[in-house]
Amino acid sequence: MQRDGRLGVGIIGAGRVGPVLGAALAGAGHQITGITNGSDDERVAAVLPGAPVLEAPEVLRRSELVILAVPHGELAPTAAGFAEAGLIQMGQLLLHTDPAFGYEVLRPAAERGAIPLAVHPAMTFTGTSMDLRQLAATYAGVSAPAAVLPIAQALAVELGCEPIVIAEGDREAYADAIATVTQFSRQIVQQATGNLREIGVENPGGFLSSLVRSTVDQALAEATPAIPDTL
Incomplete structure (x- = not known):
């Protein structure tokens, strides 16, 4: 071909x-x-x-x-x-x-x-x-x-x-990591928005959007290894 x-x-x-x-x-x-x-x-x-x-x-x-x-x-x-x-x-x-x-x-x-x-x-x-x-x-x-x-x-x-x-042998661990992030994140957001909706908060998704994004960004920053100072 x-x-x-x-x-x-x-x-x-x-x-x-x-x-x-x-x-x-x-x-x-x-x-x-x-x-x-x-x-x-x-x-x-x-x-x-x-x-x-x-x-x-x-x-x-x-x-x-x-x-x-x-x-x-x-x-x-x-x-x-x-x-x-x-x-x-x-x-x-x-x-x-x-x-x-x-x-x-x-x-x-x-x-x-x-x-x-x-x-x-x-x-x-x-x-x-x-x-x-x-x-x-x-x-x-x-x-x-x-x-x-x-x-x-x-x-x-x-x-x-x-x-x-x-690596081929690492695919199971890779899939577990992907599933953990996607499923856990979705469940937590759904639970939190449900709680806010019950107490009368309108647009609970919008209310939480900045908090969720900033929290995730901070967690990702903390998980990223710092570049060593070689000077």
Whole structure:
């Protein structure tokens, strides 16, 4: 498969993540070849205007890079199913976005000639164009076989992220860290806003927004190692 730096990008999964990543790569100069149907076609069309809506086999046929942005439980069977159906092309880049898996989950496709990549932008997606701005301030956990790790890192950079390499054996710990932050933060905010709403505070989310952001910023600053003074 010939590449000149510009890839035909197909997206399997039209939820909150896939269309946004497609839009980011389109902004980096790549071409969107197609996206599978989703539950909110208007939102997808707003993020990826003009992108062809196709069945998965046609997306795979047209694309040099395929983004698998599917639910956690569907990733392994989806990749295996494409491989078993003979839909994988030799040298095709196959990238998934699930924090819990490294590249081994794509082994059936890799055995058919695909290049397996795991790239997880560490952010919560809204599925709208607002996410594109957030991507530019986000790290991405990347995993790939050593020979193709630079490809995964380069794609993360083109998404706007700073790539951080996560070893295959460390993916479980990585996923636990991501889940802890997202679930705990959401639960705490929901509890606090509920308490304020019960005592009559209007717009409790707005009331707490500055407090939450400043507290999180302070906690992150405290967690960042200080640069030693060498003077």
